[in-house]
Amino acid sequence: MRELTVDLGERSYPIYIGEGLLREAASYFEKCGLSKRSPLLIVTDEHVGPRYLPALEATLRKAGYQTVGITLPSGEGSKSLAVFESVITKALEAGLDRHSAVVALGGGVVGDLAGYVAAAYMRGIRFVQIPTTILAHDSSVGGKVAVNHPLAKNIIGAFHQPEMVLYDLETLQTLPARQVSAGLAEVVKHGLIWDASFVDWIDGNAGKLRSLDPEALGYALHKGCSVKAAVVSQDERENDVRAILNLGHTIGHALEAVAGYGEMLHGEAISIGMVGAARIGVELGAPQEVYEVTKRVLAKCGLPVRLPSHFDTDAVMDAMMHDKKFKEGRMVYIVPTAIGQVEIDKNMSADRVRRMVEQLKEEAEV
Amino acid sequence: MRELTVDLGERSYPIYIGEGLLREAASYFEKCGLSKRSPLLIVTDEHVGPRYLPALEATLRKAGYQTVGITLPSGEGSKSLAVFESVITKALEAGLDRHSAVVALGGGVVGDLAGYVAAAYMRGIRFVQIPTTILAHDSSVGGKVAVNHPLAKNIIGAFHQPEMVLYDLETLQTLPARQVSAGLAEVVKHGLIWDASFVDWIDGNAGKLRSLDPEALGYALHKGCSVKAAVVSQDERENDVRAILNLGHTIGHALEAVAGYGEMLHGEAISIGMVGAARIGVELGAPQEVYEVTKRVLAKCGLPVRLPSHFDTDAVMDAMMHDKKFKEGRMVYIVPTAIGQVEIDKNMSADRVRRMVEQLKEEAEV
CATH class of the missing domain: 1.20.1090.10 (Dehydroquinate synthase-like - alpha domain)
Known part of the structure; x- marks a missing residue:
């Protein structure tokens, strides 16, 4: 397992890179200080969700976390205000509060969208990046989150740093x-x-x-x-x-x-x-x-x-x-x-x- | 004219309170360092706009500012994601760039909505509050901006401080x-x-x-x-x-x-x-x-x-x-x-x- 830190003063956070990290997700969540008394919302897409969401939820729940998942259509089309609103609705229905976190399980689209939900919900709650593509090694680090407008890409967004980036190399093995x-x-x-x-x-x-x-x-x-x-x-x-x-x-x-x-x-x-x-x-x-x-x-x-x-x-x-x-x-x-x-x-x-x-x-x- | 400062380190900003400040708006905009080379978007509503927008735009343009106005329906209904998107569209069509500012001319609804547009557009551009109600003495100070979700008020938002608050007491004289x-x-x-x-x-x-x-x-x-x-x-x-x-x-x-x-x-x-x-x-x-x-x-x-x-x-x-x-x-x-x-x-x-x-x-x- 490799580890590094993004050094941003009180917004600093760790990046963990290694094989099989998803199976140990609960211990990383605990290390990161995420609350077990407030629900976590895991955002994923139709490609990644069926493969990894059930096991991730099971692992986290076994450790005492409350989890709710939402699976979005794959692709850039999900980076829209309409999908953004649907995820906010899910967060409200699931009772996410100020101590909750949004977890992005997927590539750049999921990370950008879920990150913007975390930035906006109650004016900002915590956020975890679990990238599952090589491309997302870039987008998951640095806190740029956004959705698209029909006239311009990434025009509606925020700078919102994650609490950690958990990079399981095994999830990359199935990439085309x-x-x-x-x-x-x-x-x-x-x-x-x-x-x-x-x-x-x-x-x-x-x-x-x-x-x-x-x-x-x-x-x-x-x-x-x-x-x-x-x-x-x-x-x-x-x-x-x-x-x-x-x-x-x-x-x-x-x-x-x-x-x-x-x-x-x-x-x-x-x-x-x-x-x-x-x-x-x-x-x-x-x-x-x-x-x-x-x-x-x-x-x-x-x-x-x-x-x-x-x-x-x-x-x-x-x-x-x-x-x-x-x-x-x-x-x-x-x-x-x-x-x-x-x-x-x-x-x-x-x-x-x-x-x-x-x-x-x-x-x-x- | 009374003046005070909201002390937030590098995000500090002045509040000006007095009679007739709207007529001198251009000099306050200049003092604040707002760019004349990038368009300003003035957001207002159907009550306030007809009364003050034309004069404000004329004053600013005379001083060399480029302005675009958008007039929204009055009332809490405008604090929606749909209206938010329409203001973003207007900002894109008007060519707002990273050096532009969004100006809120109105009460709390206009301030909250326009402020959230400023917070989100290109991940955050500058923002000026021109409150026209007594209530807005509260909402225009402090940087809380948001829109509503059908299930909860102010649930989608940000902390985004204005560059200044310009409070013209004359605009209060017509309040019911x-x-x-x-x-x-x-x-x-x-x-x-x-x-x-x-x-x-x-x-x-x-x-x-x-x-x-x-x-x-x-x-x-x-x-x-x-x-x-x-x-x-x-x-x-x-x-x-x-x-x-x-x-x-x-x-x-x-x-x-x-x-x-x-x-x-x-x-x-x-x-x-x-x-x-x-x-x-x-x-x-x-x-x-x-x-x-x-x-x-x-x-x-x-x-x-x-x-x-x-x-x-x-x-x-x-x-x-x-x-x-x-x-x-x-x-x-x-x-x-x-x-x-x-x-x-x-x-x-x-x-x-x-x-x-x-x-x-x-x-x-x-």
């Missing part, structure tokens, strides 16, 4: 290959923004990661969470440095929106976005290897590095205009300067970005 | 007499929990307050806001002492719910609640004058001190069970110990409260 690769995109990102030696390690171990080798996976997720924790500790509410976590995301979000949410996975979209950002980085003076290594490592992880040519450049640019990082005709853009290092360009020209989108369609496959 | 009295209930409450000499002053000046004498009103609202600010500064997130602000509210909320929201005004409900709390206080050893003075001062302010006999005691008790201050069969109850002093009883018996509800129906009019 495409989801594994998509999840690795954020792992690679954490290397690219912070730690060249970690990028080098992924370069040599991508095969093990894709085949879900527990030792390699534990190491990589611990590393990825550590980078996320270090960045968030410096800037909890994204006033400055936290923005580097958006490497590849400005284009990535636009590609997801244009493709239709769910068509292109988040990890796939930011993979293409990171290749584009690396191209811009090299144009602006970074060594050529920034582009080459970025592209090679992402491809080794099974991720796309080329924008399918049917994407309309105008549509992608329009989608970016709606992104909340856009302001007054210029963009905030995260640009690599070396492997393991990026800078925040607050004045990126839309023209340069447009040229890059065009180039991404010409990108050679690796 | 019943609203004036209802607003004074929270003024009296601030005296009862904190400041015996202020209660004494109200006792002698209730007539002036009811006739909206500007000097008396300015003094009383400054005093009321000062008490609120002092309490909130000590306990922003209601972990302990802030609970004293709930004097009269446990019963008050239940009465509002049973009467049907809007039938009995909030101030009227907590007035009856404060008489009940004073009764319990005396039963538990407080001097008899606590009950007598409480009842007399509230009556002088034109407030009800007797529970209409058609209220069903069971229904009132049931409504209290749903209140979020209720836990494990016992209640948290704010009990007066002297004029200007209360204590937090975390173990109040439901039986005693039930007897008090019955007694409130027998209360003699003053």
Whole structure:
């Protein structure tokens, strides 16, 4: 079992990563000081729930916890205000009080939605993250929670830190290959923004990661969470440095929106976005290897590095205009300067970005 | 012009109270550092909007601010998730960004709803309170914002402090007499929990307050806001002492719910609640004058001190069970110990409260 701490003063919390942690969930809940006299609401989805919810509830109840579960439809569609309201209704009916906690058992959608319920219910109650995807190693750390509005993703939300993150590697074993690769995109990102030696390690171990080798996976997720924790500790509410976590995301979000949410996975979209950002980085003076290594490592992880040519450049640019990082005709853009290092360009020209989108369609496959 | 500060470290903010402040709104917005390059969204309702919105927008625009207004139906019904979503839609369409602010121009409903929009939009943007009722001297200070769920009031919310509170006494001159009295209930409450000499002053000046004498009103609202600010500064997130602000509210909320929201005004409900709390206080050893003075001062302010006999005691008790201050069969109850002093009883018996509800129906009019 690996453990690390997200250091946020009185809002600090632990991340536990290891095999079989779900079976020992009750002892972690106790360690965390969660009340047995107030009900816990476990939020999950149709994919994850049937597999893990009954055992988790049984374990917790055996230890004296009161639990109520709610299973939502899988997919981004559940990050809506309507589903949010239905979970609040469930919380009220179950009698959740100020000492209760909301537990997110699932991937990023479940974590974001359940976290926003915890942030809003009675103006904020406790919250536990139990991520069951690789991608969620990113979203479960850092306290950003939200739901979508039909006009914009993640526009209704809060910063609400969990009490702990409980990461059971066994839950990852049933992930489909495409989801594994998509999840690795954020792992690679954490290397690219912070730690060249970690990028080098992924370069040599991508095969093990894709085949879900527990030792390699534990190491990589611990590393990825550590980078996320270090960045968030410096800037909890994204006033400055936290923005580097958006490497590849400005284009990535636009590609997801244009493709239709769910068509292109988040990890796939930011993979293409990171290749584009690396191209811009090299144009602006970074060594050529920034582009080459970025592209090679992402491809080794099974991720796309080329924008399918049917994407309309105008549509992608329009989608970016709606992104909340856009302001007054210029963009905030995260640009690599070396492997393991990026800078925040607050004045990126839309023209340069447009040229890059065009180039991404010409990108050679690796 | 009177000024005071709510002292919350880096979230501290000023409250300005005076006549004609709306006409000078632009200079207060500038002093507050609000951006002219990002649109402001002014939220108001059908009562207040037609009277003050056009002039406010004109003043702000003349000074270079970009403004967009949204006028909601008046009344508690607007504190819903559906209306919340419609305001978020307006914010997106108007292009509000991270540097924008939401401005609440109205009473408590507008302030609570607009404040929750500001708390949630992009995970939190700036927020200005321009209260236009006496009651809102209470709700506009302290950062509690929320919307209602069909099953519970204020259950979906946040703590989100404004950048400033701009209180123009001229906007109070058109309030109907019943609203004036209802607003004074929270003024009296601030005296009862904190400041015996202020209660004494109200006792002698209730007539002036009811006739909206500007000097008396300015003094009383400054005093009321000062008490609120002092309490909130000590306990922003209601972990302990802030609970004293709930004097009269446990019963008050239940009465509002049973009467049907809007039938009995909030101030009227907590007035009856404060008489009940004073009764319990005396039963538990407080001097008899606590009950007598409480009842007399509230009556002088034109407030009800007797529970209409058609209220069903069971229904009132049931409504209290749903209140979020209720836990494990016992209640948290704010009990007066002297004029200007209360204590937090975390173990109040439901039986005693039930007897008090019955007694409130027998209360003699003053």
